[in-house]
Every structure is written in structure tokens, then in C-alpha cells.
Amino acid sequence: MEQIVIEGKKRLEGEICVQGSKNSALPILAATVLCKGENIIYNCPKLTDVNAAIKILKYLGCKVKTQNNTVVVDSTNVDKYDIPENLMHEMRSSIVFLGPLLGRTGKAYLSTPGGCEIGLRPIDLHIKSIKKFGVDITEGYGKVKCDVKDKLNACEIVLSFPSVGATENIMLTACTAKGRTVIINSAREPEIEDLALFLNKCGAKIYGAGTGKITIDGVEKLLSAQHHVIPDRIMTSTYMASCAVTGGKIKLNNINYDHISPTLSAFLHSGCKIREYKNSIEIEAPERLKSIGTIRTMPYPGFPTDFQAPVMTMASVAKGTSVIIENIFESRFKHACELIRMGADIKVEGKISIVEGVKNLTGTTVTSTDLRGGTALIIAGLCAKGKTVMKDLTHVDRGCENFVENLRILGATIRREPYS
Ligand code: UD1
Numbered sequence: 001m002e003q004i005v006i007e008g009k010k011r012l013e014g015e016i017c018v019q020g021s022k023n024s025a026l027p028i029l030a031a032t033v034l035c036k037g038e039n040i041i042y043n044c045p046k047l048t049d050v051n052a053a054i055k056i057l058k059y060l061g062c063k064v065k066t067q068n069n070t071v072v073v074d075s076t077n078v079d080k081y082d083i084p085e086n087l088m089h090e091m092r093s094s095i096v097f098l099g100p101l102l103g104r105t106g107k108a109y110l111s112t113p114g115g116c117e118i119g120l121r122p123i124d125l126h127i128k129s130i131k132k133f134g135v136d137i138t139e140g141y142g143k144v145k146c147d148v149k150d151k152l153n154a155c156e157i158v159l160s161f162p163s164v165g166a167t168e169n170i171m172l173t174a175c176t177a178k179g180r181t182v183i184i185n186s187a188r189e190p191e192i193e194d195l196a197l198f199l200n201k202c203g204a205k206i207y208g209a210g211t212g213k214i215t216i217d218g219v220e221k222l223l224s225a226q227h228h229v230i231p232d233r234i235m236t237s238t239y240m241a242s243c244a245v246t247g248g249k250i251k252l253n254n255i256n257y258d259h260i261s262p263t264l265s266a267f268l269h270s271g272c273k274i275r276e277y278k279n280s281i282e283i284e285a286p287e288r289l290k291s292i293g294t295i296r297t298m299p300y301p302g303f304p305t306d307f308q309a310p311v312m313t314m315a316s317v318a319k320g321t322s323v324i325i326e327n328i329f330e331s332r333f334k335h336a337c338e339l340i341r342m343g344a345d346i347k348v349e350g351k352i353s354i355v356e357g358v359k360n361l362t363g364t365t366v367t368s369t370d371l372r373g374g375t376a377l378i379i380a381g382l383c384a385k386g387k388t389v390m391k392d393l394t395h396v397d398r399g400c401e402n403f404v405e406n407l408r409i410l411g412a413t414i415r416r417e418p419y420s
Contacts, residue, residue, distance in 0.1 A: 001420065004390040004404060006381035007413035008363055012248030014410045018236050018255050019045040019401040020069065020229035024191040026093050027168045028198050028227060029053040032073040033060060033100035034175060035202040037224030043254075044071045044229055045401040048394070052091035056083055060101075075104075075224070082109035085142075089113075091398075095123055096165060098146065099172025102135060103222075106148040112139070117370040117395075119329040125166040129157045133173055133181075154179030154218055162187040162212065162299045168195055174216035175204040183214040189300040190259045194230045201225035233259035234306045235400065238375050240283050241310040242407060244272055245317055245383035249284040250410055257281060262303050266292045266311050270318050291320030291357060297327050309335045309376035315355040316344035317383055324353040335373035338366040342380055342388070363388035371399045378403065382412055391419070 020043035030053065032039040044050060046069065054064050054071065060083075063074040081101050088094045088111045101108035113121055127144065131137055132155040136147045154177045157170055167187040172195075174181035186192070188210055196209030202225045205217035236255045243250040244267060257276050267274060270289040275282040292315050297305040305328035315322035316339050326332050333353055336346045342364055345356040363386035368374030374396040381388030390396075393416070396403065407414050 001418065002393050002416050003419045004378060004393060005415055005417060006363070006378065006388045008381055008384040008386065008388060010246065010382070010412050012243045012246045012250050012382070012407070012410040012412060015251040015253065016239070016406045016409055017253045018239065019232050021045070021191060021194070021232040022047055022049060022399045023164070023189075024194040025050055025229045026053055026091070027096045027191065027195045028229065029057065029071065029073065030096045030100050031172060031195060031199060032057065032062065032075050032224070033078055033097065034103045034172060035199075035222045035224050036075055039073045039075065039224040040226040041071045041073065042069065042226070042228040044069050045232065047397065047399060047401055049091050049093070049398045052087070052094070055090065056087050056094060056097060059083065059087060078104050081105040081107040083111070085111040092121070093165060095126060096168050096172070098126065098130065099169040102130070102146060102148055102152065102173050103176040108146045110144050111142050112144050117334060117373075118332045125159060125161065125163045126169050129159070129166055129170045130173055132157060133177055152177035152218070154181040154216070156182045156184070158184040159186065161185075164189050164192065167192055167214070171196065171199070171206060171209070171214060171216060174218060175199055175206070175222060176220070177218040179218055181216045181218070185212055186214045187299060188212060190230060190233065190256070198225060198227040201227060230259070231255045234304060234372070236260050236281070237263040237307045238310050238379070239406070240267060240281075241314050242379050242382055243283050243410070244270065244285040244289055244314055245379055247285050247287045248410070249282070251280055251282045253280045255279060255281055262301050263307050263311070266295060266303075266314065269293045270314060289314060289318035289357075291315065291318050292322045294323040294325070296325045299328070305329055305332060306372050308332060309372040310379055312336065312346070312353065312355060313339065313376045313379045315357060316346065316380065317359070317361060318357040320357055322355045322357065324355065326351045326353075334369040335376045338373075338377055339380055341366065342384055360385050362386055365389045365391065367391050368395045371395045375400060375403070378407075382407070382414075
């Protein structure tokens, strides 16, 4: 096992490139099941979640090669339609294989993901929507069996909540369904647009991705394509938060400014200066942050729930009171307990957190309970007095590529080391 050790209070300065988006790469890799032939996916981050997706692809019969950040998936032969429980559980979002498997094989036998550290994570919206295409679904004992009755038939789906995963699964199922599918109240996240762009290169006819209404005209079949995954907007903001708490000044390359705009208010409100360049951003933080004001997490283009934990670390050391309201996941404040152990003044009441900024956090041994909570604690370690040790890196390794190395390039005193 490994742990991260941080000696805090080092001002971040310098320049790095931001990784490709995890939440874009995972559905695109799953989509290759539907896109028969050799697919080349560039800018794919090296993460344990990506490795888990590759294991599933290989199990299903695809040939997969990786070189640096390029993943080549040859999906000429897909001869299975089930995903074993151990592979499903390695990656939460493996439910996104449902749509591609139905389109390619007419069947998908999966296990249900179940709750996790941040909430119940139901898949009712996925199931209800997929049924409308004419799919027989039996659920029970942690398993879900889906069989296309005759053929996939297009339909109109009105989502009661713009779920990212459900929108992706519906889009993927609709690509080869007969007729025109319309998704009303679809998720508008940039990752949905990126998936649609890839699928359209493969011959799909998807219109309106990135808006609240997506139309998909079914085609006979999809062929393979090459695609460059978009930059990771959550990691971009996470590096900005790392800079902000240390009073630093950094430049981030390979970013998409539009995609991070929902988080900018927190940086500007707290006194950071931001300069936009083509595919780059520079952030300069004041010596001490001001309060971040009130943050409400919302579906895109609202403030992202995935950046709620890192922004709480910013609020913890900012001068004044900040309020954070988590509207997407029901148990997504677990990092608050660890921040409190480091000296933060946070009161949590249901979905609301009130953070009274303190001058200093103090390093201690902390444990992350989820990916973004883990990054929040690393950021806390960067500005804390003394030594912070973070155990259990499994969550952070799911989503952050070279996080420790990049922070070191920016001047942090941080290392990974084995422990037993
Ligand atoms: C995706 C992201 C995750 C991000 C989340 C919200 C990936 C791999 N993960 O997760 O990082 O935090 O979007 O931006 O892209 N819900 C239901 N029923 C369903 C599906 C969802 O009630 O069938 C609820 C969820 O419990 C949650 C909310 O809808 O409260 C949002 O979930 P959703 O948008 O589906 O998130 P994911 O796709 O799982």
C-alpha cells in the first residue's frame, strides 16, 4: 500500500498540462463496443478506472492496446454480453456498458452498482428509459438482465432529472434503434457533447448534445473512429484550488475555459485573478483568500458537485464565512470530518455546510473516503502547517493522473511512499 506525505505551506508556482477527462474517456471507451473496428482514443488519462474499463473491453472480446495516453480498441469481435461482478465493481460507472452492449449484441447481463461513499446511486432512470426501447428487463439480487425483445425501437424519453449516466446510456442505445429518439431534459455536461462527437464520427446521427433536448436518428450500424478526449474540467479546477490555498501563481495548459466557467465565481469571489489564453489559464491567488460566498451544486452549467470538496478546502482557509449547498448527492460531505480534524471550522446540517474560515490548518493523518474528497484533503495538506499523511490512495488513483508529480513540479513538497 502507498500513502501520500505532504509538507505544507509551499507556494505553488509554475506550469503544467492538465489530463484528459475521466468522465469523458470512460463512456467513450464503453461506446467502442458499439463502433465495430479499430478505434483510436487519444488524450486518455492513465487511471485505475480507465484500466477497469479496458479489462471489461478485453473480457467482452475486444483487443486493446495502450501507449502513453492513447488507447486503441479493436472491437471487431465482441462475443460476450455479460460483465462479471468483480469487473463491474472495479468501476462505478461500468453501467455505461449497458447501452453499447444492447446495441451490439441485443443483450446485457450486468450487476447493479449499488450505493457508494457519496450516496445511494440508483439506476432507476437508466432502467426505466431502456425499457422504452422494447427491452425486457429483469432485476433482482444485485443483477440486471436486459434482452432486446425484437429490435430496438426509438422512443421519446422525458428525464425527471438530467442524469449524466442515464443520458449517456439512452444516447448509446438510441444510436442503432429504429427511428428517431428524443431525450427531453437531457444532461448538458461537456462529456455528453464529447461522447456525441465521437459517436457521430462513427456514423451516428445525434443532434443537440450539450442542450436539454437531444435527438438521435437511428442508423443501421456504427463504424470505428479516432477521437481526442476533452481536457478534464474538474482536475483543471482542482489544480486552481491547489494554487489558491497556497497564495500561488500557476499556468495550466490543455484546458477548456468554457468548461470550467461554472467554477470561476468561487475563485473570483475569493480574490484570485484569472487570465484566459488559448487552451490555457493563469491563476494568481492573494496571500489569503476571501470567503467563496455561497455555492450551490447543480447540473451543468451549474457549479459541479465534483468540485464541491476541493472548494470546501478553499473555504476552510478563506477569511470569512462561506456556505456550500450540495444538491446532487446526499452524502457528499464526508471530507468535512477530516478537514475538521485538520482544524477547519465546518458545521454540516443535511445538505448545507457552513464554513468559518480559519487562518491555518494543521497537518495530521487523514483518510479519503472518495475521489474528490481525497483531492480536497491533499489540497488541505498543501496549505496546512506541518506534515499531512493521506492513507489509502485507491480513490485518488481512480481519477487523478500524476497528481503528486504535477504538484511537485509546481513546487509542493509531496511524495508517495509505501507503508505497511
Ligand atoms: C456522473 C459523473 C460524476 C458526477 C455526476 C454528477 C461520470 C463517470 N461520473 O455520475 O463524477 O458527480 O455525473 O455530475 O461521468 N440518479 C437517480 N437515478 C438514476 C441515475 C441518477 O436518482 O438512475 C441520481 C443520482 O443518485 C444523483 C443524481 O441523479 O443524485 C445525479 O446522478 P448522475 O448525473 O446520473 O451521475 P452519474 O452519471 O452517476
